[in-house]
Amino acid sequence: MCACRATASAFTPGPPPMVSIAQVRRPAARIRPKLNRDDWLMRAFMVAIALYLIVALALPLYAMLSKSFEIYSFRLDTIEFQVDEGQGWGPPINALERGEELGIVRRDDLVTTADGRMQATEFFPDFSFLAPTRYRIRNTEPNTGGYMVRGQQFTDTEWREFSSNDFRRVTLRPSQTKGIGNYLVYFSTPALFSSIEHSLTISIISTIITVSLAFVFAYALTRSCMPFKGLFKTAALVPILVPSLLPGIALVYLFGSQSIVVKVLEALFGADSVAWVWQALDNGTYGPTEIYGPIGIVIASVFFTFPHALLIIITALSIADARLYEAAIALRAPKWRIFWTVTLPGARYGLISAAFVVFNLVITDFGAPKVIGGQYNVLAVDIYKQVIGQQNFQMGAVVSVVLLIPALVAFTVDRLVQKRQVALLSARAVPYQPRPMRRFDLLMMGYTGIVSLFILGILAVCQFAALIKFWPYDLSFSLNNYNFDVMDGGGWDSYGNSIRMALYTAVIGTSVVFFGAYLVEKGRGFAAGRTAFQFLAMMPMAIPGMVLGLSYIFFFNDPANPLNFIYGTMAILVICTVTHFYTVSHLTAVTALKQMDAEFELVSQSLKQPFTKIFARVTIPVCMPAILDISIYLFVNAMTTVSAVVFLYSPDTTLASVAVLNMDDAGDVAPAAAMGMMIFYTNALMRGLHALGTRGLMARTQAWRTR
Amino acid sequence: MPSGNGRESPDTGTRPPVFLRIENLVKKFGAFTALNNIDLEVFEGEFVCFLGPSGCGKTTLLRAIAGLDIQTSGRIEQAGRDISVLPPTQRDFGIVFQSYALFPNLTVHKNIAYGLENRKMRRAEINQRVEELLDLVGLADQGDKYPAQLSGGQQQRVALARAIATSPGLLLLDEPLSALDAKVRGHLRHEIKALQRRLGVTTIMVTHDQEEALTMADRIVVMNHGVIEQIGSPIEVYRAPATVFVADFIGTMNFVPGRVAGPEQVRIGDIVLSCDFEGLSPETPVTVAIRPEDIIVEEARLYEGNVFQVRISALEFLGSFFRADLANDHLGEARLRADISINQVRSLGLSEGQDIHVRLPRDRIRIYAGAATHG
Numbered sequence A: 001m002c003a004c005r006a007t008a009s010a011f012t013p014g015p016p017p018m019v020s021i022a023q024v025r026r027p028a029a030r031i032r033p034k035l036n037r038d039d040w041l042m043r044a045f046m047v048a049i050a051l052y053l054i055v056a057l058a059l060p061l062y063a064m065l066s067k068s069f070e071i072y073s074f075r076l077d078t079i080e081f082q083v084d085e086g087q088g089w090g091p092p093i094n095a096l097e098r099g100e101e102l103g104i105v106r107r108d109d110l111v112t113t114a115d116g117r118m119q120a121t122e123f124f125p126d127f128s129f130l131a132p133t134r135y136r137i138r139n140t141e142p143n144t145g146g147y148m149v150r151g152q153q154f155t156d157t158e159w160r161e162f163s164s165n166d167f168r169r170v171t172l173r174p175s176q177t178k179g180i181g182n183y184l185v186y187f188s189t190p191a192l193f194s195s196i197e198h199s200l201t202i203s204i205i206s207t208i209i210t211v212s213l214a215f216v217f218a219y220a221l222t223r224s225c226m227p228f229k230g231l232f233k234t235a236a237l238v239p240i241l242v243p244s245l246l247p248g249i250a251l252v253y254l255f256g257s258q259s260i261v262v263k264v265l266e267a268l269f270g271a272d273s274v275a276w277v278w279q280a281l282d283n284g285t286y287g288p289t290e291i292y293g294p295i296g297i298v299i300a301s302v303f304f305t306f307p308h309a310l311l312i313i314i315t316a317l318s319i320a321d322a323r324l325y326e327a328a329i330a331l332r333a334p335k336w337r338i339f340w341t342v343t344l345p346g347a348r349y350g351l352i353s354a355a356f357v358v359f360n361l362v363i364t365d366f367g368a369p370k371v372i373g374g375q376y377n378v379l380a381v382d383i384y385k386q387v388i389g390q391q392n393f394q395m396g397a398v399v400s401v402v403l404l405i406p407a408l409v410a411f412t413v414d415r416l417v418q419k420r421q422v423a424l425l426s427a428r429a430v431p432y433q434p435r436p437m438r439r440f441d442l443l444m445m446g447y448t449g450i451v452s453l454f455i456l457g458i459l460a461v462c463q464f465a466a467l468i469k470f471w472p473y474d475l476s477f478s479l480n481n482y483n484f485d486v487m488d489g490g491g492w493d494s495y496g497n498s499i500r501m502a503l504y505t506a507v508i509g510t511s512v513v514f515f516g517a518y519l520v521e522k523g524r525g526f527a528a529g530r531t532a533f534q535f536l537a538m539m540p541m542a543i544p545g546m547v548l549g550l551s552y553i554f555f556f557n558d559p560a561n562p563l564n565f566i567y568g569t570m571a572i573l574v575i576c577t578v579t580h581f582y583t584v585s586h587l588t589a590v591t592a593l594k595q596m597d598a599e600f601e602l603v604s605q606s607l608k609q610p611f612t613k614i615f616a617r618v619t620i621p622v623c624m625p626a627i628l629d630i631s632i633y634l635f636v637n638a639m640t641t642v643s644a645v646v647f648l649y650s651p652d653t654t655l656a657s658v659a660v661l662n663m664d665d666a667g668d669v670a671p672a673a674a675m676g677m678m679i680f681y682t683n684a685l686m687r688g689l690h691a692l693g694t695r696g697l698m699a700r701t702q703a704w705r706t707r
Numbered sequence B: 001m002p003s004g005n006g007r008e009s010p011d012t013g014t015r016p017p018v019f020l021r022i023e024n025l026v027k028k029f030g031a032f033t034a035l036n037n038i039d040l041e042v043f044e045g046e047f048v049c050f051l052g053p054s055g056c057g058k059t060t061l062l063r064a065i066a067g068l069d070i071q072t073s074g075r076i077e078q079a080g081r082d083i084s085v086l087p088p089t090q091r092d093f094g095i096v097f098q099s100y101a102l103f104p105n106l107t108v109h110k111n112i113a114y115g116l117e118n119r120k121m122r123r124a125e126i127n128q129r130v131e132e133l134l135d136l137v138g139l140a141d142q143g144d145k146y147p148a149q150l151s152g153g154q155q156q157r158v159a160l161a162r163a164i165a166t167s168p169g170l171l172l173l174d175e176p177l178s179a180l181d182a183k184v185r186g187h188l189r190h191e192i193k194a195l196q197r198r199l200g201v202t203t204i205m206v207t208h209d210q211e212e213a214l215t216m217a218d219r220i221v222v223m224n225h226g227v228i229e230q231i232g233s234p235i236e237v238y239r240a241p242a243t244v245f246v247a248d249f250i251g252t253m254n255f256v257p258g259r260v261a262g263p264e265q266v267r268i269g270d271i272v273l274s275c276d277f278e279g280l281s282p283e284t285p286v287t288v289a290i291r292p293e294d295i296i297v298e299e300a301r302l303y304e305g306n307v308f309q310v311r312i313s314a315l316e317f318l319g320s321f322f323r324a325d326l327a328n329d330h331l332g333e334a335r336l337r338a339d340i341s342i343n344q345v346r347s348l349g350l351s352e353g354q355d356i357h358v359r360l361p362r363d364r365i366r367i368y369a370g371a372a373t374h375g
């Protein structure tokens, strides 16, 4: 008692008295916490998943980047010849000097491709393989391109001697160097760089149209009292279930050379008047009949990006605060002012985010421009053409790098915007309840009806095309188009492969993604590792599918890579697809995990239970809805994806989505539509099962789920 | 630091052994020091409360003891064993969080059984122990319910049962009652304290509610800005707050600036008061502190023994007593608040504007060096 008496020492103003005491004490050693088995296990797992992302993403991208700087050129300055015409060996002849003398090469024009070849005899205009002349050749620098004789390459600096009969088989090889040469070629070839403008034009126009359409649609769903909202929303989300090739195919049928629209109009108004109107509308390049080109790409892009924009904008609109509206109405603000001052600002982050997501989807999309782009080149298709058509891998890599830039920008802006949106969401708002207004509701229903009809119409056209014998000449019903086995693209096997691939992707992907997210969210310590992992997990979203697929060729098809054995297998398709769709899955998992009490793990530790127990007994059951969401997301996308896997399938692992592409390419458009619809039905069925499963789960666990 | 914090065990009169010893503990978050040089001993079977304003580091200290957020430096010893670097799984404690952290998908029974599994206990044994615990916390027939189906108070009890299921040597409670409404809280305070007595488990509870700490704790550790301001029994902390912070944080206190007038004397305005202090030279500025309930209204007009005249400038009825604001020309700027019983107000016929005599008992006056910053 007495020590606490009010003595003078009890209180000193200013800083706490502890500061001086601390200086007297011996300097305290920093504690190094001891880790237990769980900590080690979690770190090991996290490192394993991080390694997966590095191998499946970072290293391939690096391989692609370095490929784009690979230049092949003839190092003629390092080649020397000697000739013996019977009087002994003459002086060494430098190939470059000789070539320039002869005018067959120019010093600044020695660039070629990896497959470039030059005959040694070109440097000897009077060469005859019958002459008794003997030739010698050597490299003056080791490990440059060297020369080849009968399939054997020499890069050492020894002189080698050849009879004239053998000398004609000597070819010079280009040497590989690093440099920006490929980029210089790219930016000086209008046929290549014009694609940048094309891609940007298409993406911007599609973005504006999609976001406007989706905004009104979302507005109708959230702010009107029209009936059948659920039905309209389902219809609007349908494009998610089909490959982006499909709308292109439907447009070909609707507006192509054998246009359904024209046939219908002709039946109604007569062929002459239709032809006259068409002529009048044609501006020479892109007339109304010219669906192949930018118009077609934009329509197809709007179709397949619509649901993505819609979902984002619905979220943005449904967090609106009713109190703001009440305040605005109390101030007697007219409706249009409320719209401009309350509705739009409230949804602005959603709109910006939707715009960037759509932009990113369109600019990286390969399906729509491939099917309906015609001669109108865009970046994603250029990659395909360079690699598959011309086997110019370096140029493919250059286009990939060019495509990465707008995709990265769009991705970054979207992330920044989303961060703000989250802050908005957490504010306590009173949800807005729309009131019935007859005319407005009817108007909105009309609009959503038309959009829904258009979307379903696209599918109906495809299904119609798939089921008739031969448009437009034989309209009888037939299942011939389903006879995939007699066509290019892998037949029914590819459908089976796709389902297997989608199932593997869903199961393996969900496990890896969810567990990875768990380790990031709930791990103890190891902050630097967790931040690095978080960054890796966000990366895939910024990487276009074409770029990812091409990177995989460079990385996994390298014979020096110990992982080379997975090239051409189902495994590489699954790995590629999981990686391609990693980010969205990861974010879904993280959101679900964040909603769980951070202290569950701590309680479990205090009760001395391993983390695997809390993970299995609590985390997984509580997060089951999110886990199901991730698996259906992965399944659907694995079924529809084309861009990444188009470079990676082998004859044994053809896929349905790629079959659509290949059959369309080969002119089998109706079978392509049929296969596309098979993908749709499969995805629709799985979505249905998912909905049923989720509902059942919710019913069974309702006792403890109070949310 | 305060050392007069011995706790006599009520029955034997001897001090129980130290169960938990914390030495020179520091916790930093980057450049921010959340705990600075914490020294603390907790005796076996004791109920200790960490009390302090929000953000003072109570939770941080508790989590360091649990090993959930290991300290930057310093030593923690539990039952003679150095546990400073051990992960939580290798320490011996049970913990209840403010959120309870009950596993939502497990029944009450399974929640409590969670820590009993994997311990080479047979199923039947586990079930029996869970029943026992359910009984102990008064939820005997609620074992099959899910946490969401229980009231807040019931959930709290389940969390408690789960924490003590494995009979840990140390029970840690982080604001266990703050999510409950006042009535349930009062009731549970009692129950937790009774349970702790019965089990004899050493318990540390974090709270920012002084009433909770005063009613439940054997000893209170008052914290502020990451340091311990005072350790003592509730009575000590209330009666003899070691610092102005403690005096201000716990209960109500009058703070009046004054100066040392001589040995054992201070002056407020013109008034000289005698009180107990040592080692301050004359004219040193001090803060004079006294609790409103310690100010006595004198009926006779004596001018000795710290009695002086004041005017009642305001009289506020607070239910069980009146609070009077007292002022006086001699006091200078200073104002005093005094709690006066209803009886006395009535018997003396006190009203606003009236002059009365008050006495500040010598042993209730506290002197702190330095000018008052509170008031």
Ligand SMILES: Nc1ncnc2c1ncn2[C@@H]1O[C@H](COP(=O)(O)OP(=O)(O)OP(=O)(O)O)[C@@H](O)[C@H]1O
Binding pocket: B029, B032, B034, B052, B053, B054, B055, B056, B057, B058, B059, B060, B061, B208
């Ligand atoms: N992980 C962390 N990183 C950085 N600062 C932290 C962290 N945890 C706590 N702090 C800071 O340490 C200080 C003490 O926090 P602590 O949670 O211990 O306070 P508290 O006394 O329990 O407060 P409350 O009564 O609000 O729970 C606070 O200023 C807090 O901001």
Ligand SMILES: [Mg+2]
Binding pocket: B058, B059, B060, B206
């Ligand atoms: Mg706290």
